Amino acid sequence: MIPVAKPLIGEEEIEEVEKVLRSGFIAQGPRVAEFEEAFASYIGTEHAIATSSGTTALHISLLAMGIGKGDEVITTPFSFAATGNCALYVGARPIFVDIDRATFNLDPNQIEQAITKKTKAIVPVHLYGQSAKMDSIRKIAEENDLLIVEDAAQAHGAMFQDKMVGSLGDMACFSFYPTKNMTTSEGGMITTNNAELADNARVLRAHGERGRYQHSVLGYNFRMTDIAAAIGLVQLKKLDGFNQKRIENAEYFTEHLKGICGIEPPFVSPEVKHVFHQYTVRVEDGKRNDLMNYLNQEDIGTGIHYPIPIYRQEIYQKMGYNTTCPLTEKAASEVLSLPVHPSLSVEELEKIVITLEGASDKFF
Ligand SMILES: Cc1ncc(COP(=O)(O)O)c(C=O)c1O
Structure with a gap:
């Protein structure tokens, strides 16, 4: 059988995982920090925050932006369910706008008519690895004071014009699920140039802790492990x-x-x-x-x-x-x-x- 998707794991990934296992640091530790730095540098953003999955990356991105109950988030219905569910997790309502026939991506011409007083953000998906029409989407977001979270789960290394996907909105989320263009087994990453949003996301990822056992907000355990990051560091090079x-x-x-x-x-x-x-x-x-x-x-x-x-x-x-x-x-x-x-x-x-x-x- 020729499989429709296949993760490509080589000896290097196995060796790096072995090193982590022998190091004693098997939860979030130095390899995660290294992976975040390497990924931010690859995408060209100031910050990258590793998470346990693409879904948890989307979830805490919306929370980091303060999106919640009573808010609306415009997105595409032609995606994996997590794209819509992330709005539901935070108590917001996903509003679905139709796609462009040619690219299968959110049609910017239909976004404006879906904007209401409750709209806070747009979540475009770069479906199948092709960027959504980000110039038009950014223009609409700027004119209507909306935030953008790119769902880049399927688009590691993709570009819109001369810019990397993942650097085109306020925040972006990647997935490293095994079928994706690169993997960490399960895993995700948020990229952003906004220091405050990055900080919020880091705190939300780890129980809302700003100091040891000091829980400032309701946070989660959405951390990546050093085992996953070790795989990701090798995969990023490939x-x-x-x-x-x-x-x-x-x-x-x-x-x-x-x-x-x-x-x-x-x-x-x-x-x-x-x-x-x-x-x-x-x-x-x-x-x-x-x-x-x-x-x-x-x-x-x-x-x-x-x-x-x-x-x-x-x-x-x-x-x-x-x-x-x-x-x-x-x-x-x-x-x-x-x-x-x-x-x-x-x-x-x-x-x-x-x-x-x-x-x-x-x-x-
Ligand atoms: C478009 C899209 N968004 C979000 C996700 C969720 O990512 P994960 O499976 O890592 O939670 C996926 C992955 O399957 C996806 O394809």
């Missing part, structure tokens, strides 16, 4: 190489998919560096599930990112959400992610293309 391979794999698919009908390759905006966390095609005419089953029978793994808009998830329905975003609904029924990870061999790339050609003759 990230650009991993991303380059993903981009080459994506280019190979797009070149070969041109002649295949029924399957629409992903659009890459000329304004971005897309790092292809996912290579996601659209499959037309209700044939997505047939194509998926066919590929799976041929031992090619696939993913659907995401089959259900966040507002249609049971928890949101129970809260009374009656949002409908037509382009999100359509995308949810058409998208199919193919394997694009850096460890794909030439033979595997060829097999995927040949299988798609065969499927196209069969289904379209």
